[in-house]
Amino acid sequence: MKFTDYLFEEVKNIWQEYLEHPFIKELGEGTLPKEKFKNYLVQDYLYLKEFGKVFAMCLIKSKTIEEMNFFSRAISASIEYETAVHVSYMNKLGVPPKIAETCKYEITTDNYTSYMQAIALKGNLREIVISTMPCNWSYNYIGHYLLDNYKETLEGNYYKEWIDMYSEGKFDENLREWLDYVNYLCRDISNEERENLKEIFIKSSLHELEFWNMAYKETKEGDLCLV
Numbered sequence: 001m002k003f004t005d006y007l008f009e010e011v012k013n014i015w016q017e018y019l020e021h022p023f024i025k026e027l028g029e030g031t032l033p034k035e036k037f038k039n040y041l042v043q044d045y046l047y048l049k050e051f052g053k054v055f056a057m058c059l060i061k062s063k064t065i066e067e068m069n070f071f072s073r074a075i076s077a078s079i080e081y082e083t084a085v086h087v088s089y090m091n092k093l094g095v096p097p098k099i100a101e102t103c104k105y106e107i108t109t110d111n112y113t114s115y116m117q118a119i120a121l122k123g124n125l126r127e128i129v130i131s132t133m134p135c136n137w138s139y140n141y142i143g144h145y146l147l148d149n150y151k152e153t154l155e156g157n158y159y160k161e162w163i164d165m166y167s168e169g170k171f172d173e174n175l176r177e178w179l180d181y182v183n184y185l186c187r188d189i190s191n192e193e194r195e196n197l198k199e200i201f202i203k204s205s206l207h208e209l210e211f212w213n214m215a216y217k218e219t220k221e222g223d224l225c226l227v
């Protein structure tokens, strides 16, 4: 069994909760209140900023130039490519990036990014990479679920651009590259390390669930932004 298949088996119940989450359901239906989406996007923009730094630590801990290039592309993917869709929506919703960057980090955003950054500082490359894997993998999982379940009504859905980004072919290819890389990195680990990596993967998956919960909860206007 591939290591990534083993990891998936361990979190599939948690990931199922993402698919059934009201935030995801309303995104698919196009009924999610824009205010909720705006607050989510701002927190996610801040999340991606911190996430990029996790890959910066991977770059420092890389052994080969090939690996360094891989992580350098991962940094760009997080803070250039993925944020482009955020910026497009944020501009439309009246929170351009400069304002978003002045917003307060919610405790959930802090908890998740601090968890990965602590591993990035003290862990090995395998631990760091595993802590980040629920991010791109579960978003692709959610993107495909939404595409399959709501394809008839996606035209005209305000959130189509977001759904498209996470389910498009380029993203699938990128994920495949990551899964192959993880299987290569973890090709001959001990049982003890396997357990440890599994725990990290589960923890990040739980942080993802908390992020969806945060995204759906009611926020008062002006709660999050400093300006």
Ligand SMILES: Cc1ncc(C[n+]2csc(CCO)c2C)c(N)n1
Pocket: 044, 047, 048, 051, 074, 077, 078, 082, 134, 135, 136, 137, 139, 208, 211
């Ligand atoms: C809370 C949260 N979790 C995961 C992602 C998705 N994501 C984070 S990094 C990355 C790979 C580089 O783009 C992807 C797909 C997100 N946006 N927000």
